[in-house]
Amino acid sequence: MLSIKNLSADVDGKPILKGINLEIGSGEVHAIMGPNGSGKSTLANVIAGRDGYEVTGGSVTYAGNDLLELEPEERARDGIFLAFQYPVEIPGVSNVYFLKAAVNAARKHRGEEELDAMDFLKLIRTKLKLVEMKEEFMHRAVNEGFSGGEKKRNEILQMAMLEPTLAVLDETDSGLDIDALKVVAGGVNALRSKDRSMIVVTHYQRLLDYIVPDHVHVLSGGKIVKSGDKNLALELEREGYGWVEQLAQAG
Amino acid sequence: MAISAEQQLLEVARDVTLAGNGVDWVDAFRKNAAKEFGERGLPTATMEDWRYTNLRGLARKFPQPVLAESVGAQGSVPAVPARIPDLVTIRLVFVDGQFSAKLSDGHINSSDMLVENLASVLKRDSSLVKGLVGDRIGNHAHGFTAINSALLDDGCVIRFGKNADLLTPIELVYLSTGSERSRFARNVIHLDQGSRATVIERFVSVDENASGLTSVISEISVGANASLSHYRIQEENAASSHVGGSYVGVAADGRYRNATASLGGNVVRNDLVVALNGKGADCQLDGVVIGQGKTHVDNFTRIEHHEPHGTSREHYRSVLDDRSRSIFHGRVFVAVDAQKTDAQQSNQSLLLSEYAESDSKPQLEIYADDVKCAHGATVGQLDENSVFYLKSRGIGDDEARGMLTVAFASEALVELDNDPLRKAIELAVRSRLAPELAEAQSIFEDQQ
Ligand SMILES: Nc1ncnc2c1ncn2[C@@H]1O[C@H](COP(=O)(O)OP(=O)(O)O)[C@@H](O)[C@H]1O
Ligand SMILES: [Mg+2]
Numbered sequence: 034m035l036s037i038k039n040l041s042a043d044v045d046g047k048p049i050l051k052g053i054n055l056e057i058g059s060g061e062v063h064a065i066m067g068p069n070g071s072g073k074s075t076l077a078n079v080i081a082g083r084d085g086y087e088v089t090g091g092s093v094t095y096a097g098n099d100l101l102e103l104e105p106e107e108r109a110r111d112g113i114f115l116a117f118q119y120p121v122e123i124p125g126v127s128n129v130y131f132l133k134a135a136v137n138a139a140r141k142h143r144g145e146e147e148l149d150a151m152d153f154l155k156l157i158r159t160k161l162k163l164v165e166m167k168e169e170f171m172h173r174a175v176n177e178g179f180s181g182g183e184k185k186r187n188e189i190l191q192m193a194m195l196e197p198t199l200a201v202l203d204e205t206d207s208g209l210d211i212d213a214l215k216v217v218a219g220g221v222n223a224l225r226s227k228d229r230s231m232i233v234v235t236h237y238q239r240l241l242d243y244i245v246p247d248h249v250h251v252l253s254g255g256k257i258v259k260s261g262d263k264n265l266a267l268e269l270e271r272e273g274y275g276w277v278e279q280l281a282q283a284g
Numbered sequence: 285m286a287i288s289a290e291q292q293l294l295e296v297a298r299d300v301t302l303a304g305n306g307v308d309w310v311d312a313f314r315k316n317a318a319k320e321f322g323e324r325g326l327p328t329a330t331m332e333d334w335r336y337t338n339l340r341g342l343a344r345k346f347p348q349p350v351l352a353e354s355v356g357a358q359g360s361v362p363a364v365p366a367r368i369p370d371l372v373t374i375r376l377v378f379v380d381g382q383f384s385a386k387l388s389d390g391h392i393n394s395s396d397m398l399v400e401n402l403a404s405v406l407k408r409d410s411s412l413v414k415g416l417v418g419d420r421i422g423n424h425a426h427g428f429t430a431i432n433s434a435l436l437d438d439g440c441v442i443r444f445g446k447n448a449d450l451l452t453p454i455e456l457v458y459l460s461t462g463s464e465r466s467r468f469a470r471n472v473i474h475l476d477q478g479s480r481a482t483v484i485e486r487f488v489s490v491d492e493n494a495s496g497l498t499s500v501i502s503e504i505s506v507g508a509n510a511s512l513s514h515y516r517i518q519e520e521n522a523a524s525s526h527v528g529g530s531y532v533g534v535a536a537d538g539r540y541r542n543a544t545a546s547l548g549g550n551v552v553r554n555d556l557v558v559a560l561n562g563k564g565a566d567c568q569l570d571g572v573v574i575g576q577g578k579t580h581v582d583n584f585t586r587i588e589h590h591e592p593h594g595t596s597r598e599h600y601r602s603v604l605d606d607r608s609r610s611i612f613h614g615r616v617f618v619a620v621d622a623q624k625t626d627a628q629q630s631n632q633s634l635l636l637s638e639y640a641e642s643d644s645k646p647q648l649e650i651y652a653d654d655v656k657c658a659h660g661a662t663v664g665q666l667d668e669n670s671v672f673y674l675k676s677r678g679i680g681d682d683e684a685r686g687m688l689t690v691a692f693a694s695e696a697l698v699e700l701d702n703d704p705l706r707k708a709i710e711l712a713v714r715s716r717l718a719p720e721l722a723e724a725q726s727i728f729e730d731q732q
Contacts (some may be wrong), residue, residue, distance in 0.1 A: 083672055106680050131677070139678045
């Protein structure tokens with residue numbers, strides 16, 4: 034599904050990713066953990082195709098195609114979704130208008146007919162329930178004045194609407210209280226399927242109690258320094274990141 | 285020897301026969317205005333208030349004024365703009381400044397409401413507008429107000445008596461036809477205590493051959509506790525200039541709301557002078573400018589707080605592409621007695637081209653000490669974070685930028701309290717900024 038080989042990338046001329054290797058199969062959930070500044074968001078942004086992240090080496094292949102060749106919108110239409118660590122507020126664009134444009138862009142790309150207003154509303158109502166959001170949020174400007182938790186739910190709502198084949202969730206747990214975390218995790222779990230892979234980026238183990246990963250990787254200093262199963266997350270929780278930083282230096 | 289534009293206009297004013305001719309006060313009014321115009325001449329860029337707007341082109345060769353006498357020659361009936369969807373209005377249409385009964389819905393003349401074209405009022409009973417014409421301009425006069433007065437003839441009269449309330453908006457459509465013409469009109473709007481009205485002005489070029497100048501001046505008094513919503517939509521073509529003004533007085537607890545959408549034109553200048561003359565008077569002025577090609581839009585606003593507890597809000601936004609330019613003058617005057625004034629002003633511009641330009645000139649003149657006055661101006665480009673957010677959801681680059689640009693412009697209209705009108709303006713904005721996001725819609729009704 035997704036194959037990252039020896040990937041390195043600069044931000045502002047500074048090397049941040051320094052040789053990442055990662056293989057993600059269909060339907061697998063991989064957690065990426067690591068201390069602040071280790072490059073987790075950089076990896077997520079490189080996958081999504083954000084400007085300003087310069088790939089200096091290696092490759093990213095997705096469903097057999099060179100992902101790095103594609104524009105961000107092409108990646109999205111091909112099924113890649115990034116849930117932002119800091120979702121952007123867009124005054125003047127209503128959530129419903131935005132989502133409809135996004136859904137229809139993907140449908141058009143797949144050669145399907147665009148959804149009309151009625152069908153779209155029907156679809157969105159079922160997805161709103163998934164993340165326990167009220168319909169009124171659809172008529173507000175995208176993320177404008179949303180609380181931290183509402184923004185994160187809105188990200189998951191978008192994911193539910195767009196039905197990606199690869200979702201990258203960047204610190205979707207940050208800033209959430211436990212109830213909100215459960216709702217968001219519930220939404221994500223409902224979207225787990227054998228055709229949908231996920232990369233769950235988090236700083237804390239807590240999220241992984243609710244979204245149980247198949248694999249856990251530890252990123253430090255721009256490299257994956259350790260990989261394992263869900264127990265690695267628990268180990269990290271006990272030992273702290275000092276432990277992996279030592280690993281990184283040793284490796 | 286070539287005669288100057290001023291001389292040429294004065295000759296026209298002297299020779300023409302206009303509505304109300306022979307009525308003493310009307311004759312005197314026009315004669316004084318002609319004299320004043322002779323003294324002032326057309327504004328030039330050496331005048332502080334006209335620094336940014338160069339009218340040399342007009343002064344060199346002033347477009348031929350269209351007057352009632354010459355209207356007979358118009359012949360065929362021009363296409364009128366489509367109705368605003370979902371909005372019932374009483375429409376009065378002016379073709380090159382002259383009222384067209386044929387294209388209009390008619391008049392209102394009841395015990396407490398008068399809506400009628402000025403030329404008819406001047407002929408029928410000029411006392412209805414005596415003391416109202418020329419009342420509001422005062423010391424804000426310049427060459428254009430003077431020549432407009434010297435050629436006083438047609439326009440619209442709206443007079444509401446105490447507590448009169450017309451829920452149906454009055455829609456004034458000014459159609460420009462023909463090339464290199466100048467068109468003048470004068471509106472008089474007088475709302476007595478407690479009355480309420482909505483006036484929508486639409487400025488439209490009938491086709492791409494229409495050119496020259498439109499100059500419509502409105503004198504407006506809003507009585508105590510009265511309320512006027514005044515909207516102006518300028519959609520003239522790139523060969524047409526516009527120099528217009530609204531001069532407004534608001535009495536105690538009265539409310540004046542203005543939204544001006546400048547969506548086209550060559551050189552556009554809008555004067556908007558609001559005097560809050562009574563305690564607790566309130567005004568809100570919103571504006572959106574869409575600059576494309578070489579469009580130049582100069583919004584000159586002046587708000588005068590003369591009495592305590594007044595509030596004023598100004599929110600202007602410009603989206604400027606190509607070589608367009610927008611100027612916002614935000615004068616706010618607070619008299620020494622106008623304590624507890626609350627005045628806020630903001631002007632934001634989005635530049636889509638490196639050749640576009642935005643100038644913002646806030647100017648606060650405050651003599652009272654217990655007031656809240658705030659102003660802010662920003663000029664910038666689209667936020668790339670937002671662009672990426674939209675693209676990361678599969679929305680294409682052009683569409684993403686279009687959405688954000690339209691959203692930026694629409695933010696100036698969020699307070700507009702008439703939904704169908706707001707939607708119509710948004711659609712017009714959209715069809716200019718992001719035609720792929722709006723079904724291209726003709727603003728004209730099918731040719732009758
Ligand atoms: N847009 C940016 N501009 C400059 N530096 C950046 C930018 N994004 C990330 N960095 C730097 O890259 C490093 C990795 O950051 P990031 O990928 O955000 O880490 P994480 O998500 O693991 O906390 C940090 O040193 C950070 O300061
Ligand atoms: Mg991060």
